[in-house]
Amino acid sequence: MPAGALAGRTVLVTAGPTVEPIDAVRYISNYSxxxxxxxxxxxxxxxxxxxxxxxxxxxxxxxxxxxxVPVKTARDMLAAASDVFxxxxxxxxxxxxxxxxxxxxxxxxxxxxxxxxxxxxxPLTENPDILATLAAGKRADQYVVGFAAETNDVLxxxxxxxxxxxADMIVANQVGxxxxxxxxxxxxxxVTADDEVLLPLMSKRAVAGRLVEVVAAHLA
Ligand code: C5P
Numbered sequence: 001m002p003a004g005a006l007a008g009r010t011v012l013v014t015a016g017p018t019v020e021p022i023d024a025v026r027y028i029s030n031y032s033x034x035x036x037x038x039x040x041x042x043x044x045x046x047x048x049x050x051x052x053x054x055x056x057x058x059x060x061x062x063x064x065x066x067x068x069v070p071v072k073t074a075r076d077m078l079a080a081a082s083d084v085f086x087x088x089x090x091x092x093x094x095x096x097x098x099x100x101x102x103x104x105x106x107x108x109x110x111x112x113x114x115x116x117x118x119x120x121x122x123p124l125t126e127n128p129d130i131l132a133t134l135a136a137g138k139r140a141d142q143y144v145v146g147f148a149a150e151t152n153d154v155l156x157x158x159x160x161x162x163x164x165x166x167a168d169m170i171v172a173n174q175v176g177x178x179x180x181x182x183x184x185x186x187x188x189x190x191v192t193a194d195d196e197v198l199l200p201l202m203s204k205r206a207v208a209g210r211l212v213e214v215v216a217a218h219l220a
Contacts, residue, residue: 005216006049012088013041014081014130016056018074020101022122023110032096034058035184036147039208040092041066047212052088054080056095074098074127085134090143090215093131093167100124135166143168143218145211149175158191168192168218171211190214 015037019027034055041053042063051066054077062068069084071077074097085091103125110119135144146167150157151174158172173188187201190211199210 003046004048006044006047006212006219009049009089009216009219010084010087011041011044011049011051011215012081012084012091013037013044013051013053014055014077014093014095014097015041015053016058017096018056018077018098018127019072020074020098020127021105022102023106023108025109028098028100028102028124029056030096030098032056032058034060036186036204036208037092037094038063039205040094040211043205043208043212044090044092044215047216049089052084054084054095074101074130078128078130078133081130081134088142089219090145091134091138092145092211092215094147094171095130096149097130098127101127129165131167132165138166143215145169145171145215148172151176155189155191155196158189162191162193169214171207 016034017030017032019029021027038060041051045051045063045065052069053066054069054071056071069080071080103123131146138144144167146165148158148161148170154172154174158170162170170191171188172191173186184203185201186204186207188199188207190197199207
Protein backbone atom coordinates (compact mmCIF):
# COMPACT_ATOMS: atom_id res chain seq x y z
CA MET A 1 0.00 0.00 0.00
CA PRO A 2 1.40 3.43 -0.82
CA ALA A 3 2.35 5.33 2.33
CA GLY A 4 -0.13 8.15 2.78
CA ALA A 5 -2.99 6.27 1.07
CA LEU A 6 -5.21 7.47 3.92
CA ALA A 7 -3.60 10.87 4.47
CA GLY A 8 -6.18 13.44 5.52
CA ARG A 9 -8.73 10.71 6.34
CA THR A 10 -10.24 9.88 9.70
CA VAL A 11 -10.81 6.22 10.52
CA LEU A 12 -12.89 4.96 13.44
CA VAL A 13 -12.13 1.45 14.68
CA THR A 14 -13.89 -0.47 17.44
CA ALA A 15 -12.02 -3.34 19.05
CA GLY A 16 -11.98 -5.85 21.85
CA PRO A 17 -14.78 -7.23 23.95
CA THR A 18 -17.27 -5.25 25.99
CA VAL A 19 -17.80 -6.07 29.65
CA GLU A 20 -21.26 -5.91 31.13
CA PRO A 21 -21.54 -5.67 34.93
CA ILE A 22 -23.60 -8.14 36.96
CA ASP A 23 -22.68 -6.38 40.19
CA ALA A 24 -19.78 -4.34 41.57
CA VAL A 25 -17.26 -7.19 41.05
CA ARG A 26 -18.71 -9.52 38.39
CA TYR A 27 -19.33 -9.15 34.68
CA ILE A 28 -20.31 -10.92 31.47
CA SER A 29 -17.86 -10.71 28.58
CA ASN A 30 -16.28 -12.79 25.81
CA TYR A 31 -12.89 -14.07 24.64
CA SER A 32 -12.10 -11.30 22.15
CA UNK A 33 -8.41 -10.37 22.35
CA UNK A 34 -8.74 -7.14 20.35
CA UNK A 35 -5.83 -8.20 18.13
CA UNK A 36 -7.66 -7.69 14.85
CA UNK A 37 -9.00 -4.24 15.70
CA UNK A 38 -5.63 -3.08 17.03
CA UNK A 39 -3.89 -4.37 13.89
CA UNK A 40 -6.40 -2.48 11.72
CA UNK A 41 -5.88 0.71 13.71
CA UNK A 42 -2.12 0.33 13.36
CA UNK A 43 -2.35 -0.28 9.61
CA UNK A 44 -4.68 2.70 9.09
CA UNK A 45 -2.33 4.97 11.06
CA UNK A 46 0.62 3.69 9.03
CA UNK A 47 -1.32 4.65 5.90
CA UNK A 48 -1.53 8.21 7.20
CA UNK A 49 -5.03 8.32 8.68
CA UNK A 50 -6.07 9.96 11.90
CA UNK A 51 -7.29 6.90 13.78
CA UNK A 52 -9.62 6.77 16.76
CA UNK A 53 -9.70 3.32 18.35
CA UNK A 54 -12.65 2.78 20.67
CA UNK A 55 -11.54 -0.20 22.67
CA UNK A 56 -13.01 -2.52 25.26
CA UNK A 57 -10.65 -3.87 27.93
CA UNK A 58 -7.74 -5.73 26.29
CA UNK A 59 -4.14 -6.58 27.16
CA UNK A 60 -2.66 -4.71 24.19
CA UNK A 61 -0.59 -1.54 23.97
CA UNK A 62 -1.99 1.41 22.04
CA UNK A 63 -0.57 1.34 18.49
CA UNK A 64 1.75 4.24 17.67
CA UNK A 65 -0.04 7.36 16.54
CA UNK A 66 -3.52 6.04 17.39
CA UNK A 67 -5.94 7.82 19.69
CA UNK A 68 -7.43 5.19 22.03
CA VAL A 69 -10.75 5.76 23.75
CA PRO A 70 -11.11 3.07 26.43
CA VAL A 71 -14.61 1.86 27.20
CA LYS A 72 -16.19 -0.98 29.13
CA THR A 73 -19.82 -1.57 28.21
CA ALA A 74 -21.56 -1.71 24.84
CA ARG A 75 -23.47 1.41 25.71
CA ASP A 76 -20.20 3.24 26.50
CA MET A 77 -18.79 1.99 23.21
CA LEU A 78 -21.83 3.25 21.30
CA ALA A 79 -21.55 6.67 22.93
CA ALA A 80 -17.82 6.96 22.18
CA ALA A 81 -18.20 5.70 18.60
CA SER A 82 -21.18 8.02 18.00
CA ASP A 83 -19.01 10.99 18.97
CA VAL A 84 -16.43 10.11 16.31
CA PHE A 85 -18.58 8.65 13.53
CA UNK A 86 -19.71 11.90 11.88
CA UNK A 87 -16.05 12.88 11.33
CA UNK A 88 -15.05 9.43 10.08
CA UNK A 89 -14.41 8.70 6.41
CA UNK A 90 -14.28 5.01 7.21
CA UNK A 91 -15.51 3.08 10.23
CA UNK A 92 -14.39 -0.46 10.93
CA UNK A 93 -16.35 -2.28 13.61
CA UNK A 94 -14.09 -5.07 14.82
CA UNK A 95 -15.30 -5.17 18.41
CA UNK A 96 -16.94 -8.28 19.83
CA UNK A 97 -19.80 -6.48 21.50
CA UNK A 98 -21.71 -8.46 24.12
CA UNK A 99 -25.15 -9.05 22.65
CA UNK A 100 -26.75 -9.10 26.09
CA UNK A 101 -26.17 -7.37 29.39
CA UNK A 102 -27.55 -7.91 32.88
CA UNK A 103 -30.75 -5.89 33.00
CA UNK A 104 -30.37 -4.64 36.57
CA UNK A 105 -26.71 -4.64 37.66
CA UNK A 106 -26.29 -4.30 41.42
CA UNK A 107 -24.01 -1.47 42.48
CA UNK A 108 -22.68 -3.55 45.39
CA UNK A 109 -21.31 -7.10 45.48
CA UNK A 110 -24.05 -9.70 45.52
CA UNK A 111 -23.26 -12.06 48.39
CA UNK A 112 -23.65 -15.81 48.56
CA UNK A 113 -26.07 -16.67 51.33
CA UNK A 114 -27.82 -13.32 51.22
CA UNK A 115 -28.37 -12.76 47.47
CA UNK A 116 -28.61 -16.38 46.25
CA UNK A 117 -31.78 -15.80 44.25
CA UNK A 118 -30.27 -12.79 42.44
CA UNK A 119 -27.04 -14.70 41.75
CA UNK A 120 -28.88 -17.77 40.44
CA UNK A 121 -31.00 -15.78 38.03
CA UNK A 122 -29.47 -12.80 36.23
CA PRO A 123 -32.05 -11.35 33.84
CA LEU A 124 -30.49 -10.18 30.59
CA THR A 125 -31.48 -7.48 28.15
CA GLU A 126 -30.29 -6.75 24.62
CA ASN A 127 -27.44 -4.34 23.97
CA PRO A 128 -27.59 -1.79 21.16
CA ASP A 129 -26.00 -2.87 17.89
CA ILE A 130 -23.30 -0.23 17.45
CA LEU A 131 -22.55 -0.98 13.81
CA ALA A 132 -26.22 -1.14 12.79
CA THR A 133 -27.10 2.00 14.75
CA LEU A 134 -24.34 4.12 13.20
CA ALA A 135 -24.42 2.62 9.69
CA ALA A 136 -28.17 3.28 9.50
CA GLY A 137 -27.30 6.97 9.27
CA LYS A 138 -24.14 6.74 7.18
CA ARG A 139 -23.49 9.22 4.42
CA ALA A 140 -22.65 8.18 0.85
CA ASP A 141 -19.05 9.34 1.40
CA GLN A 142 -18.54 7.08 4.42
CA TYR A 143 -17.30 3.49 4.11
CA VAL A 144 -18.47 1.11 6.82
CA VAL A 145 -16.98 -2.32 7.51
CA GLY A 146 -18.38 -4.92 9.88
CA PHE A 147 -17.13 -8.31 10.97
CA ALA A 148 -18.93 -11.61 11.17
CA ALA A 149 -17.71 -14.65 13.02
CA GLU A 150 -19.76 -17.68 12.10
CA THR A 151 -19.56 -21.39 12.70
CA ASN A 152 -21.76 -22.21 9.65
CA ASP A 153 -22.82 -20.75 6.30
CA VAL A 154 -20.18 -18.05 6.52
CA LEU A 155 -20.86 -16.35 3.17
CA UNK A 156 -24.64 -16.56 3.33
CA UNK A 157 -24.63 -15.03 6.79
CA UNK A 158 -22.18 -12.33 5.69
CA UNK A 159 -24.46 -11.22 2.85
CA UNK A 160 -27.45 -11.16 5.19
CA UNK A 161 -25.47 -9.11 7.72
CA UNK A 162 -24.31 -6.67 5.02
CA UNK A 163 -27.92 -5.82 4.23
CA UNK A 164 -29.30 -5.97 7.77
CA UNK A 165 -26.63 -3.66 9.17
CA UNK A 166 -26.31 -1.36 6.12
CA ALA A 167 -22.54 -2.00 5.94
CA ASP A 168 -20.44 -1.63 2.78
CA MET A 169 -18.32 -4.66 3.59
CA ILE A 170 -18.40 -7.62 5.95
CA VAL A 171 -15.16 -9.33 6.91
CA ALA A 172 -16.35 -12.86 7.51
CA ASN A 173 -14.55 -15.70 9.17
CA GLN A 174 -15.26 -19.15 10.45
CA VAL A 175 -14.90 -19.62 14.19
CA GLY A 176 -14.84 -22.63 16.46
CA UNK A 177 -12.16 -25.33 16.73
CA UNK A 178 -9.62 -22.77 17.98
CA UNK A 179 -10.05 -20.50 14.95
CA UNK A 180 -10.09 -16.71 15.13
CA UNK A 181 -10.66 -15.75 18.79
CA UNK A 182 -7.33 -14.93 20.42
CA UNK A 183 -5.26 -16.45 17.62
CA UNK A 184 -2.64 -14.57 15.61
CA UNK A 185 -3.72 -15.85 12.19
CA UNK A 186 -6.98 -15.62 10.33
CA UNK A 187 -8.57 -16.67 7.05
CA UNK A 188 -11.32 -14.29 6.04
CA UNK A 189 -13.68 -13.40 3.21
CA UNK A 190 -14.14 -9.76 2.26
CA VAL A 191 -17.80 -9.66 1.31
CA THR A 192 -19.41 -6.72 -0.48
CA ALA A 193 -22.74 -6.52 -2.30
CA ASP A 194 -21.18 -7.71 -5.53
CA ASP A 195 -17.96 -9.44 -4.55
CA GLU A 196 -16.51 -12.17 -2.34
CA VAL A 197 -12.73 -12.18 -1.97
CA LEU A 198 -10.98 -14.88 0.07
CA LEU A 199 -7.85 -13.84 1.91
CA PRO A 200 -6.07 -17.12 2.60
CA LEU A 201 -4.71 -17.89 6.08
CA MET A 202 -2.35 -15.08 7.08
CA SER A 203 -1.46 -13.10 10.18
CA LYS A 204 -4.05 -10.71 11.56
CA ARG A 205 -1.57 -7.92 10.83
CA ALA A 206 -1.48 -8.98 7.17
CA VAL A 207 -5.29 -9.19 7.06
CA ALA A 208 -5.44 -5.71 8.57
CA GLY A 209 -3.02 -4.39 5.95
CA ARG A 210 -5.04 -5.85 3.08
CA LEU A 211 -8.31 -4.59 4.55
CA VAL A 212 -6.97 -1.07 4.99
CA GLU A 213 -5.72 -1.17 1.41
CA VAL A 214 -9.18 -2.11 0.15
CA VAL A 215 -10.86 0.56 2.27
CA ALA A 216 -8.40 3.19 1.01
CA ALA A 217 -9.18 2.16 -2.58
CA HIS A 218 -12.92 2.56 -1.96
CA LEU A 219 -12.42 6.03 -0.49
CA ALA A 220 -10.12 7.17 -3.29
O1 C5P B 1 -24.51 -9.62 14.58
P1 C5P B 1 -23.07 -9.87 14.85
O2 C5P B 1 -22.69 -9.68 16.30
O3 C5P B 1 -22.56 -11.16 14.29
O4 C5P B 1 -22.34 -8.73 14.02
C1 C5P B 1 -20.98 -8.54 14.11
C2 C5P B 1 -20.64 -7.16 13.67
O5 C5P B 1 -21.51 -6.20 14.26
C3 C5P B 1 -19.25 -6.76 14.10
O6 C5P B 1 -18.76 -5.83 13.16
C4 C5P B 1 -19.51 -6.12 15.46
O7 C5P B 1 -18.47 -5.22 15.80
C5 C5P B 1 -20.82 -5.41 15.22
N1 C5P B 1 -21.67 -5.33 16.40
C6 C5P B 1 -21.85 -4.12 17.02
N2 C5P B 1 -22.69 -4.02 18.10
C7 C5P B 1 -23.32 -5.12 18.58
C8 C5P B 1 -23.13 -6.36 17.96
C9 C5P B 1 -22.30 -6.44 16.87
O8 C5P B 1 -21.27 -3.11 16.58
N3 C5P B 1 -24.12 -5.01 19.64
